[in-house]
Amino acid sequence: MTMQKELEAFTNELWRELGDDAERLFAGQIDQARSYNIPEKRLSIGETAPNFSLPSATGKVVELRRLLDDGPVVLTFYRGGWCPYCNIQLRSYQRILKDLEELGAHLVAISPEAPDHTVETKDREELEFPVLSDMGNAVARQFGLVFPVSPDVLSMFQRWDIDLQKHNGVDGGELPVPGTYVIDEGGTIIFGQADVDYRRRAEPEEILDVLRTRAEL
Secondary structure (H helix, E strand, C coil), X not given: CCHHHHHHHHHHHHHHHHCHHHHHHHHHHXXXXXXXXXXXXXXXXXXXXXXXXXXXCCCCEEEHHHHHCCCCEEEEECCCCCCHHHHHHHHHHHHCHHHHHHCCCEEEEEECCCHHHHHHHHHHCCCCCCXXXXXXXHHHHHCCCEEECCHHHHXXXXXXXXXXXXXXXXXXXXXXXXXXXXXXXXXXXXXXXXCCCCCCCCCHHHXXXXXXXXXXX
């Protein structure tokens, strides 16, 4: 099963459990996010990725430029460990970690969650790659991925015991659009995928194909 098929199966089960009202609410949130023209704002192929330094779940500060000294970087932004779609994606990427490493690439995941929550995600999902904390979405904003969450959706999150302020350690209700990039050693983006529809993510095999093609050049 591809990751997208797994995401679709989860979506179908979720709407059966929550009902049509929840489905309509989240469809409205996706439409609202589209109104912020994320595709026009986000960094795209051929552009230079901004350097950053962020704390990891293990307390180490990770700098993009230093990772690039050793090879290309696969950088994925996710909403948080509370998001089941993100967890499906992170587990799928964990399964290809050895393939990525054989191709000389580093894998790094970034969320706006505070470090204690990134630790929970890393431990729960048994992730063997760096999981970084971008509190306030500073780095996600540089990539053009940040959008505000509607009050209705925030209220529904709270009914599910998802408190973004508690998870992210800051006021406000902003999230990053889930996005995945492949960045070469020179800092140039050679692959990018981001979609305000959080149910759509970059397939693991798609990322591997980009790196394999690059290795053949």
